[in-house]
Amino acid sequence: MLIVPESKIAGLMTREAAFDAVEKVFAAMAAGDAYNFPVVREAIGHEDALYGFKGGFDRAGLTLGLKAGGYWPNNLEKRDLINHQSTVFLFDPDTGKAKAMVGGNLLTALRTAAASSVSIKHLARDDAKVLGMVGAGHQATFQLRAALEQRDFEKVIGWNYHPEMLPNIEKVANEAGLPFEAVDLPGLTEADVVISITSAFSPSVMADHISAGTHIACMGTDTKGKQEVEAALLTRATVFTDEVAQSVTIGEAQHAIGEGLIREEDVFQLGAVINGTHPGRTSADQITLFDGTGVGLQDLAVAASVVDLAVEQGIAIEVDF
Amino acid sequence: MLIVPESKIAGLMTREAAFDAVEKVFAAMAAGDAYNFPVVREAIGHEDALYGFKGGFDRAGLTLGLKAGGYWPNNLEKRDLINHQSTVFLFDPDTGKAKAMVGGNLLTALRTAAASSVSIKHLARDDAKVLGMVGAGHQATFQLRAALEQRDFEKVIGWNYHPEMLPNIEKVANEAGLPFEAVDLPGLTEADVVISITSAFSPSVMADHISAGTHIACMGTDTKGKQEVEAALLTRATVFTDEVAQSVTIGEAQHAIGEGLIREEDVFQLGAVINGTHPGRTSADQITLFDGTGVGLQDLAVAASVVDLAVEQGIAIEVDF
Numbered sequence: 176m177l178i179v180p181e182s183k184i185a186g187l188m189t190r191e192a193a194f195d196a197v198e199k200v201f202a203a204m205a206a207g208d209a210y211n212f213p214v215v216r217e218a219i220g221h222e223d224a225l226y227g228f229k230g231g232f233d234r235a236g237l238t239l240g241l242k243a244g245g246y247w248p249n250n251l252e253k254r255d256l257i258n259h260q261s262t263v264f265l266f267d268p269d270t271g272k273a274k275a276m277v278g279g280n281l282l283t284a285l286r287t288a289a290a291s292s293v294s295i296k297h298l299a300r301d302d303a304k305v306l307g308m309v310g311a312g313h314q315a316t317f318q319l320r321a322a323l324e325q326r327d328f329e330k331v332i333g334w335n336y337h338p339e340m341l342p343n344i345e346k347v348a349n350e351a352g353l354p355f356e357a358v359d360l361p362g363l364t365e366a367d368v369v370i371s372i373t374s375a376f377s378p379s380v381m382a383d384h385i386s387a388g389t390h391i392a393c394m395g396t397d398t399k400g401k402q403e404v405e406a407a408l409l410t411r412a413t414v415f416t417d418e419v420a421q422s423v424t425i426g427e428a429q430h431a432i433g434e435g436l437i438r439e440e441d442v443f444q445l446g447a448v449i450n451g452t453h454p455g456r457t458s459a460d461q462i463t464l465f466d467g468t469g470v471g472l473q474d475l476a477v478a479a480s481v482v483d484l485a486v487e488q489g490i491a492i493e494v495d496f
Numbered sequence: 497m498l499i500v501p502e503s504k505i506a507g508l509m510t511r512e513a514a515f516d517a518v519e520k521v522f523a524a525m526a527a528g529d530a531y532n533f534p535v536v537r538e539a540i541g542h543e544d545a546l547y548g549f550k551g552g553f554d555r556a557g558l559t560l561g562l563k564a565g566g567y568w569p570n571n572l573e574k575r576d577l578i579n580h581q582s583t584v585f586l587f588d589p590d591t592g593k594a595k596a597m598v599g600g601n602l603l604t605a606l607r608t609a610a611a612s613s614v615s616i617k618h619l620a621r622d623d624a625k626v627l628g629m630v631g632a633g634h635q636a637t638f639q640l641r642a643a644l645e646q647r648d649f650e651k652v653i654g655w656n657y658h659p660e661m662l663p664n665i666e667k668v669a670n671e672a673g674l675p676f677e678a679v680d681l682p683g684l685t686e687a688d689v690v691i692s693i694t695s696a697f698s699p700s701v702m703a704d705h706i707s708a709g710t711h712i713a714c715m716g717t718d719t720k721g722k723q724e725v726e727a728a729l730l731t732r733a734t735v736f737t738d739e740v741a742q743s744v745t746i747g748e749a750q751h752a753i754g755e756g757l758i759r760e761e762d763v764f765q766l767g768a769v770i771n772g773t774h775p776g777r778t779s780a781d782q783i784t785l786f787d788g789t790g791v792g793l794q795d796l797a798v799a800a801s802v803v804d805l806a807v808e809q810g811i812a813i814e815v816d817f
Contacts, residue, residue: 180497180817212548215533219553219560221589227533228549228562232540239540241549243562243585247592260592262817264564264585268542271568271581276597278817492815496501496583496599 176496179478179485181278187484188285188477190292190321196476197289198296198449200233201417204472205446209233211418211470216245223248229471232268240265242279242474259283263478273496277478284317286473290417291370291392292321294465297448298415298456299368299390304329307358307366309380309403310373310395311335311344318370318394319347332358332366336373360384371395371403378430382408387460393427394467404464406430409437412464413456415445417473426468442466497817500799500806502599508805509606509798511613511642517797518610519617519770521554522738525793526767530554532739532791537566544569550792553589561586563600563795580604584799594817598799605638607794611738612691612713613642615786618769619736619777620689620711625650628679628687630701630724631694631716632656632665639691639715640668653679653687657694681705692716692724699751703729708781714748715788725785727751730758733785734777736766738794747789763787 179187203209209231216227230241244261251258261279266272295303303326308319311333319331331348335341338357345355363369363384369391371380382405385391391412393403409431416422419442423432431437445465447453456463485491500508524530530552537548551562565582572579582600587593616624624647629640632654640652652669656662659678666676684690684705690712692701703726706712712733714724730752737743740763744753752758766786768774777784806812 176501178815178817180815182816212536212538213534215536215549215551217533217551217553219589221553221555221558221560222591224589224592226553226560226587226592228536228551230536230538230549230564232538232542232547234542237542239542239547241564243551243587243594244592247590250591254591256591256593262585262594264583266547266564268540268545269568270571270575270577271545271547271565272577273564273583273597276594276817494499494501494813494815495503496499496597 176273176494177275177482178492178494179277179481181280183485183490184278184281184481187488187490188282188481190285190324192480192484193285193289193477194292196480197286197473198293200236200472200476201293201446202449203233203235204418205444205450208235209472211472229474231472231475233472233475236476236479237268238265238475238479239268240475242471244279263474265475265478265482275482277481279474282474282477282481284314286477287314287394287469288317288321290467290473291318291394291465292325294392294415294445295322295325295368295390297445298463298465299326300388300459303367305366306331307363307369308333308344309369309371311340315344315372316347318372319344322368322370323351328353330354330356332356332362334358334360334363373403374401375403376400378402378405380404382411385462387462390463392465392467396427397425397469399425399429402430403427406434406436409464412462414442414464414466415448416442416466417445417468418470419444421468421470422466427466497594497815498596498803499813499815500598500802502601504806504811505599505602505802508809508811509603509802511606511645513801513805514606514610514798515613517801518607518794519614520557521793521797522614522767523770524554524556525739526765526771529556530793532793550795552793552796554793554796557797557800558589559586559796559800560589561796563792565600584795586796586799586803596803598802600795603795603798603802605635607798608635608715608790609638609642611788611794612639612715612786613646615713615736615766616643616646616689616711618766619784619786620647621709621780624688626687627652628684628690629654629665630690630692632661636665636693637668639693640665643689643691644672649674651675651677653677653683655679655681694724695722696724697721699723699726701725703732706783708783711784713786713788717748718746718790720746720750723751724748727755727757730785733783735763735785735787736769737763737787738766738789739791740765742789742791743787748787
């Protein structure tokens, strides 16, 4: 039984390894080799916490297990701990024995950033120059860092409901040697790629804020009721997702589906593009939209990857279990 | 983060501690202080394994977490490992951080035995003398050992589909200083308490095999389709269970409910008897039946108990996680 504590993840896991792990598991999902289990998510009636389990099995990668944890809204204020807390447990699919326990906090940020990054690689125009950010919180910095590696961006523009947070992402842009410009929402029409990463329950990005040819990754909507972009945008876009079942129920597509603007058959797996069974972007003025809802298999994939790295580097703690 | 490996459980956990933990959590469930989460159970399409998660939260005991694992039917033959493999993970309900990892194999046997034992304590006649066993596998030995502590039994009788296995339980009876007698199924009428612990999909115990005044604990039915006793027996008995929702869908009561012989309102929580909000047995010739379906909270309760014992005895492995 191997243990990789949360404190070791930052020194082990790279954006490249997270990208590879997530790209591979999206492909496995689309090929029918990997599937997610039903999600358990419970308001436990203590500390206003949401707690649950996201499990899955990847037959191709032989990765079995779950991420357990959730959202403890009082952690930061009361205990100086981050509010999202999670742990990944991997099992040996040949025997059912516990195989590894891995801190899941930083991994969750990395795998979420990797998902939009994979979508940019496969769906954005090759000549994309301007990256637009909607949202400027902690997770937005991860998204931006990962996205900048996918194209030769020349500028980052950004909007946030609380403009005083924009320096968070300005700093990341500048570290990458790029200028940053705060814009209003209509100013997003300049962007070739947009990432929205907010926890909004009403849309910020309207359909006419997105120009023809843009790729937009909607990364914030993972619950019934949340919404980042106007539903009408999905009728103008070709819509991709990590998992269709989640996209149409708890993802960004829930609203366009609910309003009858698109059908479930209009939502495609990003993995199919990776596998070459869906053509993805077919013209320079097509809008592509990735609805990133977040699946357990992403967590398992990056956790398995970090366990390999920890073993290679002699950092994994071995416990006779 | 504390770790209690499977190999340490036998030396730490006692039947008394398992009994106390299970009795307490049944009471908490009936009082509305503890609840089980939806169960995830997946045929993963590898090694014919069934894998899943049973989680829950006990607000009274502040125990949060899950048992993960399942059934790997080829383990014993291929790898000399037991087929049921599980691990319990406990979380701090104040913060969401992982708190303990505990081997779940022996604990599962102990908590299942504790459940029938708790039912015997609260529902069997005080003057019960003859204990009848239906089933003689590995789990039956745990059931018998725990049951014998609840009344001054004078004899054990037993039946098994494969009679050559009966020496398993004869040995346990003899160790407790009691005679053992193999019987045919009608011979069970002699018993004051019966425990059925098989994995049958059709009933062995018919309604007329059970005498007035008997308490029967049906411990083997935890899946749609399984059945140990004739549905008609449930109309003659007062029916108790660990969790009503499971009893009527995957427990022994599924058949009597499905055939319209009893209603969901006819199935009572054993915890209510423990709490004194249900009278339990009210006459010496009443038949009481406990439908033990097995809930995640039982696993969490015994795991929390063994972690306490491991800490007291300096055996828990502490990992900086």
